[in-house]
Amino acid sequence: MKLRLHFVVDPMGWFCMSMVLFVWLYNSFLIPKLVLLPHYAEGHIPAAFVVFYYLASLLCVSALFRASTADPGKLAQDPKIPLAERDNWELCNKCNIMRPKRSHHCSRCGHCVRRMDHHCPWINNCVGEDNHWLFLQLCFYTQVLSLYTLVLDFCQYYYFQPLSSVDRADIEVRHELALLRGSCFMGLIMFGGMSSLFYTQVKGILADATTIEKMSHLLEDIGPRRSWQQAMAEVFGTRWKILWFLPFRSRQPLRLNLTSRSHV
Ligand SMILES: [Zn+2]
Numbered sequence: 666m667k668l669r670l671h672f673v674v675d676p677m678g679w680f681c682m683s684m685v686l687f688v689w690l691y692n693s694f695l696i697p698k699l700v701l702l703p704h705y706a707e708g709h710i711p712a713a714f715v716v717f718y719y720l721a722s723l724l725c726v727s728a729l730f731r732a733s734t735a736d737p738g739k740l741a742q743d744p745k746i747p748l749a750e751r752d753n754w755e756l757c758n759k760c761n762i763m764r765p766k767r768s769h770h771c772s773r774c775g776h777c778v779r780r781m782d783h784h785c786p787w788i789n790n791c792v793g794e795d796n797h798w799l800f801l802q803l804c805f806y807t808q809v810l811s812l813y814t815l816v817l818d819f820c821q822y823y824y825f826q827p828l829s830s831v832d833r834a835d836i837e838v839r840h841e842l843a844l845l846r847g848s849c850f851m852g853l854i855m856f857g858g859m860s861s862l863f864y865t866q867v868k869g870i871l872a873d874a875t876t877i878e879k880m881s882h883l884l885e886d887i888g889p890r891r892s893w894q895q896a897m898a899e900v901f902g903t904r905w906k907i908l909w910f911l912p913f914r915s916r917q918p919l920r921l922n923l924t925s926r927s928h929v
């Protein structure tokens with residue numbers, strides 16, 4: 666797999682992304698230290714609970730890394746336009762290059778992106794044709810991780826047996842209640858925000874409409890109806906559903922002519 670990194674120079678985006686990384690670090694450190702590992706050591710929970718948490722955490726941060734550093738579909742300065750697709754290309758009046766219809770010029774990144782959905786400051790990158798699948802994975806794994814964190818916070822308060830062998834002098838143990846409340850607060854915000862975002866993203870994919878197109882009301886020409894499997898396979902670049910969940914792979918477009926419908 667070729668891993669070409671794409672970095673956007675934007676201090677505002679770096680700030681937003683640091684906040685996301687802080688939430689991930691806080692919970693990925695605190696929950697195993699305060700809840701999972703001590704209860705596993707005392708035989709209250711099976712090892713699978715711990716492994717699943719680390720796996721969800723790893724997949725979540727991998728999807729974040731890949732979504733923020735993958736090329737979203739930046740247009741080349743001198744693109745080779747296939748003869749059959751000439752009618753589907755147009756000139757961008759901001760960067761003065763030819764681009765396929767449904768591309769959009771991102772003013773934050775300063776270039777055009779193929780089938781751009783939106784610019785996301787939380788990943789400090791555009792969401793476009795080539796990294797939309799990674800953005801969906803990020804929404805999905807963040808929901809899984811934040812929901813699991815909330816369940817564990819709840820169990821620690823109300824359900825798990827008290828621990829008999831914790832170090833009471835440990836700073837995290839002394840401030841356990843406040844730290845778990847912080848975790849609950851972050852979990853609720855992340856789960857609520859990501860669930861609604863994931864729902865609107867999937868709805869847009871099924872309707873074959875980007876966020877920018879929906880906001881601009883430029884959906885006059887709805888294409889042929891596709892099954893949800895076909896719509897998702899086009900975004901993820903594969904019909905193999907198991908691969909939809911893997912962040913470390915390269916994506917090959919399934920349908921070449923994504924440009925034949927409405928445009929912004
Ligand atoms: Zn442009």
Ligand SMILES: [Zn+2]
Nearest residue numbers: 771774784791
């Ligand atoms: Zn952008």
